[in-house]
Amino acid sequence: MSEISAANGEKYEISGTEIKGVNGKTYRITGFDPDSLATKDYVDGEISALTSDDIPYDNSESSLEATNLQDAIDEMAALLPGKIETWRQIQDVVRRGLASSYYNVGDSFEVNKGQSTLIFDVAGFDQDVPITSAAAAGSGSSITGVSVNFSTFLKKTGFAGDFIFFFSGGRWRNQLGEAVNLSAYGISVTGTEAEGDSFEVSIPHTMTLKLHSTELTGDLVFDAPEATWYINTTDFPNGLAAGTYNFTIPSGYSDRGGKTYQFTLSNAVPVGGSVRYVWDSNKIVTYDTVGKASKDQEALCTEGGGGTAMPAVSEERIKRTRYGSCKWSESAIRQWLNANTANWWNPQNDFDRPANTGKAGFLEGIEPAFAGIIKPVYKTTKVGNDAVQRIEKIFLLSKSELFGTADTTEGDAYSYYGAGASDLPAPGVGADSNRVAYSGSTAKQQWTRSANDGSAISANFVMTGGEIQATYASWSLAAVPACVIY
Template identity: 35%
Template sequence: MSTINIPRESTMQEIAQALNLIAISVTGQTPEVSTWASVQRIVRSGFGKKAFPVGSQLRVQHETYGEIIWDVVAHDYDKDPNGRMEHSMTLLSHDCVINSIQFDNTEALYKAETTMAAGTYHFTLLAGYDTSYGGGKTLQFTLTKAVPAGGVVMFPWSYNTQSTATKISTYETQVSTTALETVTVTEGTGGTDLGTADGKGALNHTHRIRYGSSNWKESALRQMLNSDKAVGTFWTPQTKYDRPPTWNASIAGFMAGLPADFLEVVGICSHVTKSNGIHEEADELNSSYETQDRFWLASYSEVFGGMENNVADGTQYPYYSGALAADRIKYNSSGAARFWWLRSPNPWVTYSVRLVRPDGSVGSDYAHSSLGAAVACAIY
């Protein structure tokens, strides 16, 4: 009697996968792909460019944001930082996944390294900056309650508002949202001198006490995109002046709503982002730094190509090579063209982040503004 050897299920799967890869190699056509794991295998095999050419679309369902349509924007661009995988496929959401979200919030003026006693203090705003609204003035205030070590002093000087009309509020910690007290300011030099708000001494830079930080590495939005945790549980201060974003008590981590099988194939990638030329807490000015993320925002150079202030953060995605302005327009869930964040700063200020306007042109806005977010990731 003859014996028939029946292949194991795993062997049959490997055979089917091999046949799929042969079909791609011979015909250049994409076979039916039923799982994210099969997409990953095709990418790893080196046939991703044929199976999913730039401009192809894939879809995934998010529990909070609904269906996400991913555009394939590059191959072998975002790489495994450990060098284990030779091939990758970069995805960017076709439209804004999130309709409106703050990049980073207004920052603290001062952090108390030791207890800040009740009493009178004064500080000076950045010279030559927005002088029509009180820039450069020296302001004083009097606290009736001590600020404990680790607490912060806020001076949220708004756009087109006189600095003397802005009030000081103090908080027990960087994450506190209930003020210890709120007091008025007046012009004057009474009490203890806290210094000048230029980011060089004990005080934060004036730009950032008004409009937040344009640094992607330190941003609240970066934390949100790379977290799978619940509302209010994942944001932590990244600098001594950092404050909770306005959405901290209402938005869960982006990864929390994605299917497990999709997350299993999305890898951590290294990215270069430029720094501005005015002030940074930790990085060289007018330079660049590296982050490692599973989900991120595209950079100025990746969307528009080229450099700003002689610094590039990446190279242009093939998807945008030769693109018209209309090709860069993204819409919100209601179908309206939306401003959408990039991760790059406007290099000539410390508070402004690059974006794509609703007409597809480049622009910038305050980090504390709430705009759309188009999300990128890579499979390898």
């Protein structure tokens, strides 16, 4: 057993190719021959002394930059958890691909938010796709382009990093020389490959965090009930004049399906305004601008076909008028999660209405050093039968990321929730204590970003027992924000 000092004065024990750090963990440095450490106890086979501080070190198999053992020790010492004191140092650990060596899934970090403290748990490593991920053909290659589904690539490799593929002997090969099927990695190339062609795929290492408790988020509406008509220049070139109007509820929808109602406006609604049928009170309310918080007028609806017919409304539009929209990309909760001011809400479509506006954005008061290392990633969310990929910074987890479904279009289950951590033997919507979120000691229902299959108005949420169900977007439930460091 030998001991070596790092530049910071800490002592590290070396045994073979292992280094025991001050935090009690053992780290393995690859790329050097322990026999080069000349003095050896041949009874138990352990290294007993170092012959030099400048023992050559091959860093090609590690994430270190050092070229000798002493520098490798210094480099590792600077990255040990006990020595990491800033968010930038944590980011550096992640970028080097060393985060999973120093932290475990479920480990927690404290983040200042104003006078309060948020707790974030590690949800997984190398499970997200940074927007800086890239692929490029090598210099002089015959192929003209490389396209990569980075999510498929990560699923195949199991980790991020820099990868080189080359064409040799009529086959594409990885950097170990093994023949590979590019499609299995989500890779396609354009052009005709030739001997010696190559390309590189680069995916930065990541560490994903999710909020531990919901005390400081409270309950939030996913999306507010929307307007029924938008006053556009096509249907209303001069706005909606004062007067009497009628509309018909789509046949077959609820007990009012097929019924016609009329209402009378005392004042005109200008172009750019909106009109909403309030189902519960059977009234019409108008707004002079899209997203205006306070109504400009209201009128009672009565059965009858008097006056001018309003443009026909679809059943989906009536539903969204009652219950809001489950479309994540346009949701109020998505805006709130990524806002750092008190006045954060903006309409995302012509029918949008304000929600959660009494709450300052989630990022308001978050310590700047932490906010500075949260980076955007690509996230896929299904809308009906379509899978839409968008850039997300602060986001909610999807049904599949919570181990809720075998359909992983919206992402694989994070390690925090997946097989071995879950109460369930396979992905499912049943009770799972590992999915339960708490506010203090109280279990809370929490939103996911996933729409309920086939619905325009309901989103999936996690119940207090960890079951996954769906409810209307206009309900108020807790939120468990997630983010990614790289």
